[in-house]
Amino acid sequence: MFTRLDHVGIACHDLDRAVRFYRTTFGLDVCHRETNEDQGVVEAMLRLNGTDDGAATYLQLLAPTRPDSPVGKFLHRNGEGIHHLAFGTPNVDREVADLQAAGTTVLFTPPRPASMGSRATFLHPRECGGVLVEIVTKKG
Numbered sequence: 001m002f003t004r005l006d007h008v009g010i011a012c013h014d015l016d017r018a019v020r021f022y023r024t025t026f027g028l029d030v031c032h033r034e035t036n037e038d039q040g041v042v043e044a045m046l047r048l049n050g051t052d053d054g055a056a057t058y059l060q061l062l063a064p065t066r067p068d069s070p071v072g073k074f075l076h077r078n079g080e081g082i083h084h085l086a087f088g089t090p091n092v093d094r095e096v097a098d099l100q101a102a103g104t105t106v107l108f109t110p111p112r113p114a115s116m117g118s119r120a121t122f123l124h125p126r127e128c129g130g131v132l133v134e135i136v137t138k139k140g
């Protein structure tokens with residue numbers, strides 16, 4: 001069961017430029033920065049509300065570390081913009097099992113390490129009306 005919107009992932013070419021835009025235009029600051037070499041992505045998390053105990057909602061700015069990474073390919077195809085929606089759940093493993101039982105294809109089984117020590121998996125856009133959906137459980 002999804003219990004909240006964890007973050008909206010936004011693909012950008014230049015992370016520092018995007019961070020400056022969100023700070024200058026909306027007054028949002030980076031609360032966490034991380035590179036995931038496995039995914040070929042560098043990210044900045046901007047907290048919108050709540051606290052860091054897992055109840056918060058974030059914007060996740062994503063820039064590729066190499067052109068052939070998933071975000072690099074996305075930018076090549078679509079340009080900058082919304083990349084995915086991430087829904088929070090208390091138990092991503094149970095969510096995966098329920099979705100697979102219902103016939104939905106889950107991209108990463110088991111879920112992979114993700115932002116800020118969380119674990120996450122994805123559902124392909126063709127399964128979700130054109131939206132790349134991430135399912136995430138915060139670090140306990």
Ligand code: CO
Nearest residue numbers: 009060086134
């Ligand atoms: Co994400």
